[in-house]
Amino acid sequence: MTIIVELDVMLARRKMKSKDLAAAIGITEANLSQLKQGKVKGVRFATLEAICRELDCQPGDLLRFEKNAEQA
Amino acid sequence: MGTTHTPLQRHGHRLMSLASLALFVTFMSWLLAMAAQVAPSGQLHTWFEPIGVSLPRHQAPLTMTQGLALAISTLLCTAAMMWPWWELRRLGRGLWQGDVISARLARVVRRLAHALVGASVVRMVVTPSVAGLFGAQVNVRLDSGLFLLVTIAIVAYAMAAIMQHAVAVQAENHEFV
Numbered sequence: 001m002t003i004i005v006e007l008d009v010m011l012a013r014r015k016m017k018s019k020d021l022a023a024a025i026g027i028t029e030a031n032l033s034q035l036k037q038g039k040v041k042g043v044r045f046a047t048l049e050a051i052c053r054e055l056d057c058q059p060g061d062l063l064r065f066e067k068n069a070e071q072a
Numbered sequence: 073m074g075t076t077h078t079p080l081q082r083h084g085h086r087l088m089s090l091a092s093l094a095l096f097v098t099f100m101s102w103l104l105a106m107a108a109q110v111a112p113s114g115q116l117h118t119w120f121e122p123i124g125v126s127l128p129r130h131q132a133p134l135t136m137t138q139g140l141a142l143a144i145s146t147l148l149c150t151a152a153m154m155w156p157w158w159e160l161r162r163l164g165r166g167l168w169q170g171d172v173i174s175a176r177l178a179r180v181v182r183r184l185a186h187a188l189v190g191a192s193v194v195r196m197v198v199t200p201s202v203a204g205l206f207g208a209q210v211n212v213r214l215d216s217g218l219f220l221l222v223t224i225a226i227v228a229y230a231m232a233a234i235m236q237h238a239v240a241v242q243a244e245n246h247e248f249v
Contacts, residue, residue, distance in 0.1 A: 031249045041247040
């Protein structure tokens with residue numbers, strides 16, 4: 001996947017646990033875990049907005065685009 | 073039924089009740105047909121509802137072949153007629169259990185379509201065969217009932233395909249957080 005999710009980095013910076021973030025934004029821990037691992041097909045804007053609000057960050061702090069070797 | 077049930081559950085319950093009643097009536101028709109076969113006089117003068125044939129009055133008792141053919145054909149036609157009602161009952165139970173968009177329910181709807189087609193084919197094959205054995209005439213009519221049955225079967229197949237598509241969309245939707 002070429003979109004890298006750096007949610008765990010932001011969680012560490014804000015010293016927040018995944019369980020607490022999941023409860024705060026209204027998604028399950030399992031879904032949040034899948035999001036951290038980049039195993040989801042997409043993120044709703046509502047979810048992204050809630051994460052940014054809880055972690056006091058920008059969407060760009062959570063998502064990073066990385067070119068594949070073939071695309072480079 | 074309580075007022076807390078969803079409309080879909082209520083429809084499911086009605087389908088189950090209707091199908092159970094139809095299964096009972098079909099089974100009773102088969103019993104009546106079997107009773108006519110074992111009548112002491114051996115004379116046939118009854119409308120064999122499961123097969124859809126009115127057999128002529130016979131002066132002599134049935135031969136072994138005729139009796140066996142009648143028994144088997146009646147059983148086949150009865151089973152064929154019960155099959156759609158059985159699948160309809162399964163559909164009603166699925167709705168009653170709250171199964172709305174699922175692969176399982178899509179399969180049940182597809183089997184209902186198979187049952188409708190299968191039941192029609194069985195009767196179309198068995199009825200003339202039995203009638204021929206007894207020298208009875210069968211009036212085959214291409215009436216609105218047949219067209220309605222074909223239409224319902226096609227609609228059921230289409231519904232099954234739509235439900236299968238909905239299941240795929242739901243699965244994809246679950247991959248969005």
